[in-house]
Amino acid sequence: MRCLELLSPARNKEIGIAAIDCGADAVYIAGPNFGARKDAGNSFEDIALLCEYAHKFGARVFVTFNISIRDDEVEELHHQMLQAQEAGADAFIVRDERIFEMKDITVPLHASTQCAIRDADRARHFEEIGSARIVLERELSLKTIRQICDSVNCEVEFFVHGALCVCYSGECRLSEYLNGRSADRGECIQACRSLYDLEDAEGNILVKNKALLSLKDYNLYSRLEELAEVGVISFKIEGRLKNASYVKNVVRAYSMALDDIVARHPDKYRRASLGVVRGGFEPNLEKTFNRGYTELFIDGKRGQWSSMNAPKSMGEEIGSVAGVRSTGRGTVDITVKLRKHDIRLVNGDGFAFVSGGKITGFRGDKCEGTHIFAKSCDGLRKGTILFRNISAEFERMVENQLPRRELHASIYVQISGEYTLEISVASEDGREVRSTFRADVDSATDRERATAMLREQLSKRSGHYAFNVRDIDICTKGGDIPLLSASTINSIRRLLASDLDDIPCKAIPLALGKRLSEPSQDSTSLDAYKESYINAHEPAIGVKEPLMLSKYCIRYELGMCPRQRAESLGSSKRTVFSNDKQLFLRNNGKRLALHFDCTRCEMRVEKDLLHLKSD
Structure with a gap:
């Protein structure tokens, strides 16, 4: 298994x-x-x-x-x-x-x-x-x-x-090149979420101000x-x-x-x-936060992986703006034409829209029906498509309706003498404890009711254990049982939980790997580790390694892929066209060269060396 x-x-x-x-x-x-x-x-x-x-x-x-x-x-x-x-x-x-x-x-x-x-x-x-x-x-x-x-x-x-990440894991040096902060050191600036212009070798802008590397x-x-x-x-x-x-x-x-x-x-x-999670x-x-979803390359095929138009979480589309009216003091009343009648707006909902190629978000301070009252937002006008990226109602539900995780534990009770309770407990992971309790109390006049209460009070949750009484064996003279109060039975149950906690949970063993299951007899000092180590990567600005290597392809996403064009022309041999144009990304004055390996179906992002020399 x-x-x-x-x-x-x-x-x-x-x-x-x-x-x-x-x-x-x-x-x-x-x-x-x-x-x-x-x-x-x-x-x-x-x-x-x-x-x-x-x-x-x-x-x-x-x-x-x-x-x-x-x-x-x-x-x-x-x-x-x-x-x-x-x-x-x-x-x-x-x-x-x-x-x-x-x-x-x-x-x-x-x-x-x-x-x-x-x-x-x-x-x-x-x-x-x-x-x-x-x-x-x-x-x-x-x-x-x-x-x-x-x-x-x-x-x-x-x-x-x-x-x-847009690149293969461990293959990104773009952040360090642009900002001096290395992704390999846990300091990634998320350069793939930044806005870029796509241009050709002559400087003609083909796409402007898009998050072209964002997935x-x-x-x-x-x-x-x-x-x-x-x-x-x-x-x-x-x-x-x-x-x-x-x-x-x-x-x-x-x-x-x-x-x-x-x-x-x-x-x-x-x-x-171990255990089961209930309720919540x-x-x-x-x-929850997402930039739209993709299954990426799991089927061995390309798809529309890019979130270049929305590198942040947009959420669910709720409709369009029907009107914006100023209410004074820097606030507005936004009327929304909802795309579905069952959409309910709630105070504190978060909203987003795209204007001028940029995503703007705002909170609905007050929501009534199809009206959102919020602080003024530049770019929000009639006809704007509106998204809800934070559902205040759902967030409250996640916060307040918490699930409960439990370990099952079976209880077996034997009552003998006047009166001794021998109780054994077995948890689902195989721990077992046995405890003896002396009950110096009167006999119960209603045996059936007292037995039912003992079963009910023991079959409850204590800590993270969900107890269940499997059997109560009465071995007393005449079948009498002690008259135990609910508080006494609850104390017994809590003690049983404490006894189980004293024994480590029997977790399923983890795989060890050859270094632990087949240990070498050689010993190596820390100094030797340092001397024997060979760094797998060149420096971030070295010419031998691309700044980024990726299965993602900007040309494919923009309909510029030579293979796509070959297929659109009905080529049965999947002719690979030559690169019509050298393409570059530009951001904050830095230009990055794009190289496409159509055989491996990969894209490389590299420093534009010619641009650096001209600078």
């Missing part, structure tokens, strides 16, 4: 706990340094508390150490990894290959998506050096994912939801079972900079989807952690 894991981002301890409550089997989080999101660091004290909570449900905490490491940082990296290990981390997500030689790092190592794993050879390399799991590149097809899964014995993890968000909600079938075991959600509402909504939606798969194939799959809000992926 294969375990399916839902892996959630956690910007901090609180969001990590919320993710586990909503059904995550594991969360990934950064320590103080060395994570690929520099603004999402956490103390090891918080990581320890998150681990303590996660482990109650057999859930896991993975700590990220997935940036490029300088030689002078190796000792501090090693020190922080030992601290994370001591805090209870279950695995590390890593990039630097020196880490695989650190003998005192005893948790499994997962090769980050920053390792640029997009073929079987690269996957086998990371398995051989000791990866217990490999995290694949996003821009892959199901066919390629299957080939990689079939070629390795280690676990395979794949992103299924969230923001998309829609990934959404493989309907493809999880196919991914499981080809060998993926961990389904990863992007978003370590996202807020709690986003994480709770997305995790709940995907957790329910995985539960459905397990329910359909109970002999084939199970969840990777109804998730809706359309209600």
Whole structure:
């Protein structure tokens, strides 16, 4: 039986706990340094508390150490990894290959998506050096994912939801070139969301002021079972900079989807952690932050992946502006022609519209029927298409209607003598406790009612346990039972929960990888790690590496692809036209050259060397 894991981002301890409550089997989080999101660091004290909570449900905490490491940082990296290990981390997500030689790092190592794993050879390399799991590149097809899964014995993890980098993971140096802040160091400025002009070699502007490198968000909600079938075991959600509402909504939606798969194939799959999630809000992926959704290259075909017209979250289209009237003091009354009669506007809703190529957002301070009262917004006029990107009603529901995660525990009661209660408890993960309680009380005159109350009060929730009395065996003279108050029975139940907590949850074991299951006898010092390390990347402004390498193609998105034109002319041989024009991106005075490899169907973004010389 294969375990399916839902892996959630956690910007901090609180969001990590919320993710586990909503059904995550594991969360990934950064320590103080060395994570690929520099603004999402956490103390090891918080990581320890998150681990303590996660482990109650057999859930896991993975700590990220997935940036490029300088030689002078190796000792501090090693020190922080030992601290994370001591805090209870279950695995590390890593990039630097020196880490695989650190003998005192005893948790499994997962090769980050920053390792640029997009073929079987690269996957086998990371398995051989000791990866217990490999995290694949996003821009892959199901066919390629299957080939990689079939070629390795280690676990395979794949992103299924969230923001998309336009380039291959670990292949972007654009941020550092433009701003001096390296994506490889967790400092990405998200240059792919910036506005660019597209121009030809003569300086003619073909497209003006568009986010030409911005992609829609990934959404493989309907493809999880196919991914499981080809060998993926961990389904990863992007978003370590996202807020709690986003994480709770997305995790709940995907957790329910995985539960459905397990329910359909109970002999084939199970969840990777324990417990069940009950109640709470109804998730809706359309209600949370997104730039529009795409399944990218999962079917091995190109589509419209770009969000160049809306690099920010636009949300759901609600209608068009029927009129804008000033109400004085810098406020306006906006009348909306709703596209559906069942759309309900609520105080605090967030709205967005496009004007002059730019996205403008505003809050509805007060909403009445089809009227929105808000602060004045430049560019908002009659006929403007209006979107709602924040639903105040949904946000309140996510905040207030929280789901509840529980571990099942069965109770067996035996009553003997005058009166001794022998109670045994078995939790769903296999822990067992036995406790004896002496009840020096009167006999119950109504045995049936007293037995029913004992069963009812014990069959309740205490902490994160949902107790269920399976049997009450009465071995007393005449079948008498003690008259126990509800408060006494509740105290017994709480003590049983405490006894279970004293025993560590029996979590499903994680894969170890060759470095732990087949340890080498060689020892390597930190100095040796430094000396043996060969950096996989050239400097960001070096001429040997493109600033960006991507499966995404601007020419395809704009209908300028030679293959597209060949197909439109009915060419059965898929003739590849020569490049009609050299194309460039321009932003803030810097010009970037675009190169297209039609054989590999890839685009490279490079420095425009001729432009630099002319400057």
